[in-house]
Amino acid sequence: MSKLPLSSLFFFSFFLFLSIPLKVISQEINTERTLLLNLKQQLGNPSSLASWNDSSSPCNWPEINCTADSVTQLHLSNKNISVSIPPTTCDLKNLTFLNLSYNYITGEFPTVLYNCSKLQVLDLSQNLFVGPVPDDVYRLSTLTYFNIGANNFSGNLPPSIGRLSKLQTLFTHQNLFNGTFPKEIGNLSNLEELGLAYNEFVPMKIPHEFGQLRKLKYFWMIQTNLIGEIPEFFNNFSSLEHLNLAQNNFVGTIPSQLLLLKNLTKLYLYKNNLTGEIPRPIEALGLVEFDLSENNLNGSIPEDFSRLQSLVFFNIFSNHFTGELPPGLHRLPNLTTIRVFQNKLTGVLAPEFGLHSNLEEFDVSENQFSGQLPENLCAAGVLTGLVAHTNNLSGQVPESLGNCSTLRTFQLQNNKFSGEIPQALWTTFNLSALMLSNNSFSGKLPSHQLSWNLSRVEISDNKFSGEIPVEIATWSNLVVFKASNNLFSGKFPKEITNLSRLITLLLDGNDLSGELPSEIVSWRSLDTLNLSSNKLSGKIPAVIGTLPDLLNLDLSENEFSGEIPPEIGTLSPRLTFLNLSSNRLTGKIPIQLENLAFEKSFLNNPDLCADDPVIALPSCSYKPHEPKKSSSKYVAIVAACLAFLVILSTLFIVREYRRKKRRHCLATWKLTSFQRLNFTEGNILSNLTENNLIGSGGSGKVYRILINRSGESVAVKKICNAKKLDCKLEKEFLAEVEILGNIRHSNIVKLLCCISSEDSKLLVYEYMENQSLDKWLYGNKRRSMSEMGSVRRAFLDWPTRLQIAVGAAQGLCYLHHDCPTPIIHRDVKSSNILLDSEFKAKIADFGLAKMLSRHATTHTMSVVAGSFGYLAPEYAHATKVNAKVDVYSFGVVLLELVTGREANRADENMSLVEWAWQNFSRKRPIVEMLDPEITEATHLDEMIVAYKIGMVCTRASPATRPSMKEVLHVLQMIMERKELEVTLA
Known part of the structure; x- marks a missing residue:
């Protein structure tokens, strides 16, 4: 064998020396690939990780980042992972980054990650974790970024978080924390971002130790039950860019130097109890969003706002500000939103408003502004809301606003305007609300086609004249038409009966004549009709008595003759107001109207009579x-x-x-308690009387029972049978006890105890002061408001409705994703969503709920359960259903909240879902389908997104519907006022 030359030997040795580390690196990659493939299998082999295979390097996989040919980052966000985090994750010895957000991981805090010795970034947000954050969380000592937001962690945040000394970002928002947050967070001297928002902590002040967080750029503690004054130490946070302390209970004044922070771009202090003036001078020239609304602030608005060239949102509404708007506010180039309503502002609105920026929302209502309306508000062509009602504005409406095609709402009521309305305004395509009442406008309604998008027209107390044109029939989506106290004349227009969606029609105080057409039978949704003080004649059409929703009827001071149709008597159980006085009516009034509720309904009709002496009319027959x-x-x-x-x-x-x-009976009743009780079964049994009855249903009666002198009450659901409890009711009873007795969630109605005997079962719940959601949405159509318990307002505004939607979604999300054994409710509807004194929503009535096994995706139902209008279509052809049936039903409730329409009768014979999807197929604008009672420019975008969510939830195919977790996330983002886009296709 020949010997190698010395030079060749040297080259071979050098090559062998170089190849050794290469082999080591190759072995390390192979080892990590094996670890990752095992990890994939432990995660349930999600299809989203299809690129992970044994024939390629992990460094080439989309979810993997490598450094020096070693895996350092795992990006597993939104991978549909539902199993616990495998301990083998930390076998990746160089792992520094782990993102598991937007999955469905359950269980308690994953302490297995303590073994990831180099972990710097950990994102567990948007999952289903429960329980407390452990005291030994400090073992994640290398973390610089820690996000556990949007889970179901509860209890206290442990003080040991303050030992994570390298943290730069800490987010614990949107959990169920109901204890305290630690002052030790102030020890995190490197912290730049802190978000504890949307947690129900016990009432606390911001600890003074937080003043040590001098590097903070982002501080987010909206809706965390903070009290006391806003600390002055914020004045020292020179790096602060984003400060959100909204929806808390702060008192006192705004820190004197807060607006001197030059890096501050977003400041949210709305919905507190702050007083005093806005501190000045203002040196935060980079401010983009500024919201101090809904406080008790006063004084004048600093002129310094005119220097904020980056300002986009300017919200100071619902305060006590006085004086004029800053003189240069109209020149700010980026300003899109001005909301200064409900203050005491005076002066003239600058005519250049809208000329220098893309103005979208302009709300100066409920102030004391005078002068004319700026003519350039829509100069950029993007103005959607003009709200200037309840001021001292005068002059004419600028012609330029008539050509503003983007306008959705136009509100000038309660001012001193005069002249004619720009003709183009009546036909503006996107306009849905035109509100001009209580001014001195004149002229006639146009005789050409009107905007079919209009859903609300209010022009009462003006000087409009002439006949109501036949073209009014083109207002096909009109819901509210208020035209009282004008100078309209001529025959009552038959064409107005084409407006089948009308709910309110007010034409009183005009000079209309002729007879009412029988075609008014088309007003199936009408609840208020006032035609008083006109010259209408002929007989009162009997079809008025067939209008199913009519609550208020006023035909007084006309020239109607003949007898009162008996059909009107059939309205008496639901009529809240009836006035037929000052006409020429004859004969006997319908017997149903002979009661004190209508004693003043028939005055000044000499030829009317009654049998009952309680009505101040002559007797119809003489009795010797x-x-x-x-x-x-x-x-x-x-x-x-x-x-x-x-x-x-x-x-x-x-x-x-x-x-x-x-x-x-007391000897035979058995009480099983689930909470600490301050009453006995004797308290309950002795008060099951008709006087305490508040409702009844297919499975029994519901009573409200006072349990102590302080006024505390409970609700008792009684399920009973003449003999032994039948099988069906027994199952319903056991289902409620089994489920509710083990549930602890703030959005699930609390079951206090059950009391049972051989032939009766009693379920004792916490009493919900504001009863059920359906009574608030439709109670004014079904019954008088006096029957609705502790009522604070006659209707629900949009923020309250959104709060209810989020609360109900949280309850369902808990049932579907967080219970040890997932639960399908199967009967989600507005009548099963109860409201406490603060309008917090709680899911109730689990008589139809079924338990699901942990691993099952479907459950066989022996019978179709639920309520018409809320039933998912798969119920009709499948015996197996999953949690998506609740998603469908919740979508219906969401559509109810947004549209104000009933689930099982939205339009003629269509359900609400059918109605919504039909309008979608016809490409009808969503804004026209919203509840006109709450269609305000300030919340329009939120309502549109919520409407789209309702549509997505009610898709025909269960597979295309989102989970309740996804639905909840979007609704919570709406509450945060984040811009969202939901696609219906």
Whole structure:
């Protein structure tokens, strides 16, 4: 064998020396690939990780980042992972970055990650973790970024978080923390971002130790139950860019130097109890969003705002500011939103408003502004909301606003405007609300086609004249038409009966004549009709009595003749107001109207009569006196005495029987408690009387029972049968007890105890002061508001409705994703969403709920359960359903909240879902389908997004519907006022 030359040997040795580390690196990659493939298998082999295979380097996989040919980062966000984090994750020895956000991981805090010795970034947000954050979380000592937001962690935040000394970012927002947050967070001297928002901590002040966080750029503690004054130490946070302390309970003034922070771009202090003036001078020239709304601030608005060239949102509404708007505010180039309503501002609105920026929302209502309306508000062509009502504005409406095609709402009511409305305004395509009442506008309604998008027209108390044109029929989506106290004349237009969506029609105080057409039968949704003080004649159409939702009817001071149609009598159970006075009506009034509720409804009709003397009308028949018969009188007295004795004896016997029965019943009742109780079964059983009855349903009656002198009440649901409890009701009872007895969630109604006997079952719940959601949405159509418990307002505004939607979604999200055994409710509807005194929503009525096994995706139902209008379409053809049936039903509730329409009768014979999807197929603008009672420019975008969520939830295919977790996330983002786009396709 020949020997190698020395030079060749040297080259071979050098090559061998170089190849050694290469082999080591190759072995390390192979080892990590094996680890990752095992990890993929432990994660359930999600299809989203299809690129992970044994034939390629992990460094080339989309979810992996490598440094020096070693895996350092795992990007596993939104991978549909639902299993616990495998301990082998930390076998990746160089792992510094782990993102597991937007998955479905359950269980308690993953302490297995303590073994990841080099971990710097950990994102566990948007999952389903529960329980407390452990005290030994400090073992993640290398972390610089820690995000556990949007989970279901509860209890206290442990002080040991303050030992994570390298942290630069800490987010714990949107959890169920109900304890305290630690002052030790102030020890995190490197912290730049801190977000504890949307947690129900016990009322706390911001610890003074937080003043040590001098590097903070982002401080987010909206809705965290903070109290006291806003600390002055914020003045020292020179790096602060974003400060959000909104929706807390702060008192006192704004820190004197807060607006001197030059890096500050976003400041949110709305919905607190702050007083005093806005501190000046303002040196935060980079401010983009500024919101101090809904406080008790006063004084004038500093002129320094005119220097904020980056300002986009300027919200100071619902305060007590005085004086004029800053003189240069209209020149700011980036300003899109001005909301200064509900203050005491004066002066003239600068005519250049809108000329120098892309103005979208302009709300100066409920102030004391004078002068004319700026003519350049829509100069950029993007103005959607012009709200200037309740001021002292005068002059004419600028012609330029008539050509503003983007306008959705136009509100100038309660001012001193005059002249004619620009003709183009009546036909503006996107306009849905035109509100001009209580001014001095004149002219006629246009005789050409009007905007079919309009849903609300209010022009009362003006000087509009002439006939109401036949073109009014083109307002096909009109819901509210208020035109009282104008100068309209001519015949009552038959074409107005084409407006089948009308809910409110006010034409009183005009000079209309002629007869009412029988076609008014098309007003199936009408609840208020006022045609008083006109010259209408003929008979009152009988079809008025067939209008199913009519609550208020005023036809007084006209020239109607003939008899009152008997059909109007059938309206009496639901009529809250009726006035037929000052007409020429004759004959007997319908017998149903002969009661004190209508005693002033028929005045000044000389030829009307009644049989009941409580109505101030002549008697319809003469009844001659019969001769007195003394013998009959004595016989009657004797009979009455005997009857009295019989009744007295009977009452005594019944009382003794009830005493014995009650003693026997108390012995046979069994009480099973789930909470600490401050009442006994005797308190409950003795008060199950008709006087305490508040509702009834297919499975029993519901009582409100007072349990102590302080006014505390409970709700008792009684399920009983004449004999032994039948099988179906027994199952419903056991289902509620099994589920509610083990549930602890703030958005699930609390079951206090159950009381059972051989033939009756009682479920005792916490009492919900504001009863059920459906009574608030439709109670004014179904019953008087006096029947609705502790009512604070006659309707629900949009922020309250959104709060209810989020609360209900949180309850369902808990049932579907966080319970040890997932639960399908199966009967989600507005009547099963209860509201406490603060309008916090709680899911109720689990009689139809079924338990699901942890690993099952479907559950076989023996019968179709639920309520019409809320049933998912798969119920009709499948015996197996999953949690998506609740998503569908929740989508219906969301559509109810946004549209104000009932689930099972939105339009003629269509359900709400059918109605919504039909309008979508016809490409009808969503803004026209929103509830006109709450269609305000300030919340329009939020309502549109919520409407789209409702549509997505009610898709026909269960697979295309989102999970409740996804729905909740989007709704919470709406509450944060984040811009969202939801696609319906």
